[in-house]
Amino acid sequence: MSTPNPDVYEQGRGMDAHNQVMRDIRARNQRTYDPSEPTRVWLDEDNTPDGVYQSLTIILNTGGCRWARAGGCTMCGYVAESVEGGTVSHELLMEQIDACLEHERENAGDESSDLIKIYTSGSFLDEREVPATTRQAIASTFSDRERIVVESLPDFVEREKLTDFTEVGLDVDVAVGLETATDRVRHDCVNKYFDFDDFIKASDAADAAGAGIKAYLLMKPPFLSEPEAVEDMKRSIRRCAEYAHTVSMNPTNVQRYTMVEELYHDGGYRPPWLWSVAEVLQDTTDADAIVVSDPVGHGSDRGSHNCGECDDRVQTAIKDFNLRQDPTVFDQVSCECELTWDAIMERETSYGMPLSR
């Protein structure tokens, strides 16, 4: 997949090691899940190129990411929530969709969501996960909405698959878990196998189908210090913006049965500061894309957090920024702990981290 370069051998060894370790870690998880229920579903508001929409977000339980089964990303615990066996039939997937519609009716009443977002903790466009039939059925189910977002690794982004949606009149975006524009970080820290070039190719394919790209970035994978992580995100957002109309830059949270959790548990990892998220958002307003962030578990030890005093306020500012793209929202929040964050940004090295908890 990756182009030949002097790091190949090392990278191969690194990938093998990461995968081996991740498999061992994941193997400790004993739980299984019911394939007739979606993993999660919720309602929200989202900023899109066409404005702010009510959104219905669906995490489909598709049997999990194939890559994760090989080992997978160092921070990803979603595979842990997948069904045993690894594939989910068309019927069950459609049962999950029905459950989601039910959820929408219960919580939003008459007002249906114009934006549908479907994630699978894998690739919706991978037909081994979601058969073409199912994809088409889902497209038809949501044909009365404005826009749909589907998650996929870049490999599976093909014009033909996307036209299933455009043909029923849906605007479509492919959500790509790029994580970072820096191949080295994506390979060695995240353990994700594709290259930025693959992302560009996927973007071309989407373009050809009249679809958009929503890039997902990961702030602070393991092995990066806080300032390195911030730097990587600033650079990545600017590079992505050339290929994606929206960038969702999300701080790593510590998920169960992951390598990140191992580091976290032994004192070798701290999730990024919310100030770091704010810093990146403020700094990259020049990038030609909507940039948003949704810190999961903000304020908790395992999620992106500051000092405990200001977490909710900063989270609110981020949410506000997501909708308005106005960096002055961050001028409204301040806290004594900014001093600490400044010091961390100035002092934390990759050989002396984390410098705070």
Add this chain to the structure above:
Amino acid sequence: MSTPNPDVYEQGRGMDAHNQVMRDIRARNQRTYDPSEPTRVWLDEDNTPDGVYQSLTIILNTGGCRWARAGGCTMCGYVAESVEGGTVSHELLMEQIDACLEHERENAGDESSDLIKIYTSGSFLDEREVPATTRQAIASTFSDRERIVVESLPDFVEREKLTDFTEVGLDVDVAVGLETATDRVRHDCVNKYFDFDDFIKASDAADAAGAGIKAYLLMKPPFLSEPEAVEDMKRSIRRCAEYAHTVSMNPTNVQRYTMVEELYHDGGYRPPWLWSVAEVLQDTTDADAIVVSDPVGHGSDRGSHNCGECDDRVQTAIKDFNLRQDPTVFDQVSCECELTWDAIMERETSYGMPLSR
């Protein structure tokens, strides 16, 4: 003995207590001494109103001070060196004198000492210690010398006793252990029963006999702080000088089987600094008397001492001053420990002493 004053009752109690305690302390001493030997004898040089003389100093063993047997002075351990029983016969006393003459011959060769000094750790003029016959025999023995000094408490200083010496052509001085001109200190700290007025009377009696008075002062009896002790000496020297041609101001040393030793042992007493001696000598050059000092055991923990580095140098300066009465001798010595002494003089209180060792 003392004139009635509001302190009488307290002083009486104080004296009783001091005496009781001193008796208990002295009772611990088990040793006895041979009454045919003087307690000590040595050759030295002395400054007198007529110039510097070679001197023969004799400590006669007379059976000890009667006052000491009642309890006695808080710093005095000489009684411990006296014979058992308490009286020494004329014959034995003369044997002691012969031994002293022998010592002089052995150590000074032909040059006989013009100055004879006889101490008894009591009163040479007390006829219960030294019978009149003995006194007269001693006067005759030393009739070829220039000057004789005999020790006595003021009570026993009578014109008639002194003419025994003047009649054989000897200049005579009575050495009086005044200790301090301050009655309060002499009574309560030293536990010596007479008053300064008694000293004046003795001086008058000596005067009448054509004899001189040599006053002995005690620097730093127990219960006084270093600055109090220095102050007391300065005042005492100036007052004595009116009645004595010579003042010998001597720092307390810690003698065995004394109250001072009890305090010293338990951490409640430090002998005076040699700097204190120097300070007093320098300060009182205006007094109309020869002022000398002879620190016993200088430089040792039990004697007057400074820091251990400079003790010998300061002692030499004091000796030099004794002969020349020139205060500039002290300009020649200095030591880092003067700083400490300055601080002690400034800071030591009677409720927080000793402040150094």
Add this chain to the structure above:
Amino acid sequence: MTDYFEVHERDGPARIGELRLADSIHTPALIDDSIEDAGSLWSEERTTPAGDETALTVLPHRSFPAGTDTEVEEAFAVEYPTVEFPSAAVISRETAGDHGSDAYILSSASGIVGHASKFVDTITDVRTSIPADTALLLSGVATPANVATLAYAGVDLFDSDRAYVRGLEGFYLTADGEEFLEDLTELPCSCPACQRGRDAFDREHCAEHNVAALETELARVRERIRAGRLRDYLEGQARHDAWLTAAFRRLDQQYSYLEQHTPLLRQSTLLAASDDSMRRVEIQRFADRVCTRYRNRFEQPLALVPCSARKPYSESQSHGQFHDAIHYRAHKVSMTSPIGVVPQELEYTYPAQHYDSVVTGRWSAEEIDFVARVLTEYLEQNEYPRYIAHVPPGGYREICERVEKRTGIEFEYTVSDHPTTAESLANLRETLSGESKYLKREREHNTVRAIADYQLGPDAGTELFGTEISVDGWLPSLRVHDKEQLATIVPQYGTLAFTLAGARRWLDSSVPTKRVEIDPFVPQGSVLAPGIVDASADIRVGDEVVIEGPKAFAVGRASMSGPEMTTSTRGIAVEVRHVDER
């Protein structure tokens, strides 16, 4: 009498006091510039000085240095005049007493500092002889290394003289000892004097440094007293000098002196970092009360288990597992160093949930001795139908075996390797199969009664709460009612706080009451020392007390010990919780 000194906070015999001069001094502190010596009567006659509020005036005195014979002290003792300004009287161990002064200066200080047994004997004697709300001053002895121990023993005021002079003598003092200045390559201090660097540093700088180090150490001591953690500090700091270690050990041997001054409860954690911690009053008192006051009221077998690092034990994972396995069929008693044994009802009671200890897996012989002694006494007082020991091999097991020898009891052991393995837990569960369960209500009632025993004396639980009570709330925040509410368990300390009805029941019972008798007034919020007519001698800081006076009946928590209440003329004596006018 003490118009110018007041005690604000207590931590064992150490206290935060306030010397109310024109500029107040918070003790333990240096008095350096705020003392005026009216002089010694040994050297001169003196008249009573004028004095004013700018300084503590030392009244004319005859001081008795170390080594002075008592006969001499008696003969020369002075009467101190009553004065209207802040004053200090100079005393010796012999002449210590109430001379009407705000402060007392011990003239033999130089003779006792450095000698552990003399020091401890003298200070405990003197401190007991002078009124509690007066300051004790030791002049010419304080150093950065010794001042924490001095303050711990109960000394309030110091001066910098010794530290200063020691500097001039070429000794560089720190809280961890004394070095020859000339031996130092660099200066391990950040005070202004030390900022100039080693080469430019002379003896006068050294003196200056020593005083700064002493002041810093005193600030540390004050902070430790405020936090209730001075003893913890000493267990480390005092080890830098053999005499200081000996001093705090000998002070531990003066148990009744320390016990009287040690509060019943504290918010802070007690750190047990050495075997000496076992001899702390808090530990000994807990062990003593468990063995002599507490009694088990459950009929089920005993289940001895190891303690957990997490406190209270019930919140730990291991105790959760024990609880599940026992399932109300046994009385859980935890074994622990340095506390001894903790019956389940007392898991919240200070210091059972307030200690931290050093875990290395190794039990010292002292620890084994202590816990075995406590467990033996405990089992001699409390009989069980069966004795189950769910403890790991090693120290715990060794203790049980010793106790078996001494008591003749035979334990049923349910652990082969580790108490939380599935096998061990199953063993415990099965061993108890067939045993009856106690009810939630029984557990709650017994907890309330056990705490009453612990806090008030043997049988107090039965006497006060034996019948007709009801309990609501959740452990440990239980409330006890009869018709009206009687008491609550204070969850952070695991102690009972009474209502007025509870206080009346206590007073009417045969259980000895801790009683404070006051003048005719109605206390608002607190009772001050001058309002107290009498107080039970066994009252300790933190104790529940019943307050009675011609005009009021009240209940509250003691801020002073009983003896301190009766000898103090200033300060808060009791924080009142409820009051009834009469």
Add this chain to the structure above:
Amino acid sequence: MTDYFEVHERDGPARIGELRLADSIHTPALIDDSIEDAGSLWSEERTTPAGDETALTVLPHRSFPAGTDTEVEEAFAVEYPTVEFPSAAVISRETAGDHGSDAYILSSASGIVGHASKFVDTITDVRTSIPADTALLLSGVATPANVATLAYAGVDLFDSDRAYVRGLEGFYLTADGEEFLEDLTELPCSCPACQRGRDAFDREHCAEHNVAALETELARVRERIRAGRLRDYLEGQARHDAWLTAAFRRLDQQYSYLEQHTPLLRQSTLLAASDDSMRRVEIQRFADRVCTRYRNRFEQPLALVPCSARKPYSESQSHGQFHDAIHYRAHKVSMTSPIGVVPQELEYTYPAQHYDSVVTGRWSAEEIDFVARVLTEYLEQNEYPRYIAHVPPGGYREICERVEKRTGIEFEYTVSDHPTTAESLANLRETLSGESKYLKREREHNTVRAIADYQLGPDAGTELFGTEISVDGWLPSLRVHDKEQLATIVPQYGTLAFTLAGARRWLDSSVPTKRVEIDPFVPQGSVLAPGIVDASADIRVGDEVVIEGPKAFAVGRASMSGPEMTTSTRGIAVEVRHVDER
């Protein structure tokens, strides 16, 4: 390889080192402004930096934070280039080794500091894996409270990052712990930041203070290392935190690591202020050598006596009295906590005359256990015609009775109340009446032999000095001759110093020789590490060593341990006393 780091002084695993930058840094120290990070390879490709002598350059690295799996570490391990400037390599416990750098940065620091067993296991592992004469750096973890323990374990370099950040977070750090700044009423420190007073003191000042406190503590640590008294310091200071106490205790359990780094002798006094002192290498080694190497050569009865506070014992009043009573008719062996037993020949041998302990009259169970164990072993190795115990009641007597049970030996007790009463001394004298006396010469010969046993191994005394020797001088300054002088006892340490003739005799004997093999040169004054070809692994600092090379034969005293000699490329390895050219 290590061109920029050299170890100058050693105190256990702690050392005074010198990082030779343009401005040298004396370690243990903060490296704050003198480190240049060439960057992480996780985030970017990097080229080898230029580097210069103004700073320690951290070579491009992939750091493995705490919790990284070893498979990942192996896969991503980097090769460090050889560079010509001061450099540091980033390592983990797994990848620690000789990478040719001057310093090594342990990337898992944040995961081990605070966890005693992880910390001790990791540091001992890493320190053993990297060359002895390289610096170990832990970044982002040092605080005033933990840095002494970190240095004690063998860490050389730190930074202020953690202390600084902790201050910004509102934590006020001192050598005795950590407080919430907001809980402080006043500031117990004399650093410039704290001079401004509590009210004006904010979190940035707190950060500044924390760094000053850390620097001060490091200066204290350096001074303690220079004085050979860091362990004594820790026995107090580390008690302020349970994990630090646990850390030094666990380090004591790593006996072979500590033993290798602990010198055979020191000039300073060893303060035994807690039971933990008994587990010090110095104490354990002495006890071990007395029990396994030493043997008694006298034919007289054993006279067990208590130790004295004054050292050497023979200079004390009590031992003077024992000596008079024994009058050369018994072999005097002193019982003492914490040393164990001291045969009279070894009274001068470190640490027998170099310790100070806390005297309160009470023996702890640990002390009784330890001394009883040592005495039992001693008596199992050494047989006497009679066993006299001239010891007071209490701890001493209890030990003797325990030993009687274990060994079957019966002591003749000669003390009823106190060993120095006239009655007891008379008893001792009479008990020995009729026993033969040993001669002065016998005593001197046996002393020399006993020290040889102690220092060189079992039977060394007999092998080296068994026959045909003569001894002159006064105890303890004895000189041993055959035809020429062989050795001298060094009075301040009670050890043997050999002449060349003595060294040859040692080499020719069957006693294992501590041997240093050098390159072809003639050492002048000292042997430096780079000149060493090989060295016996059991050489300890302070040991006598024989130096052999193609051009020289010499004898001297080791300044490094054997393993350190073979892995070091800088520093003085042996101080040479005598040398012969070949």
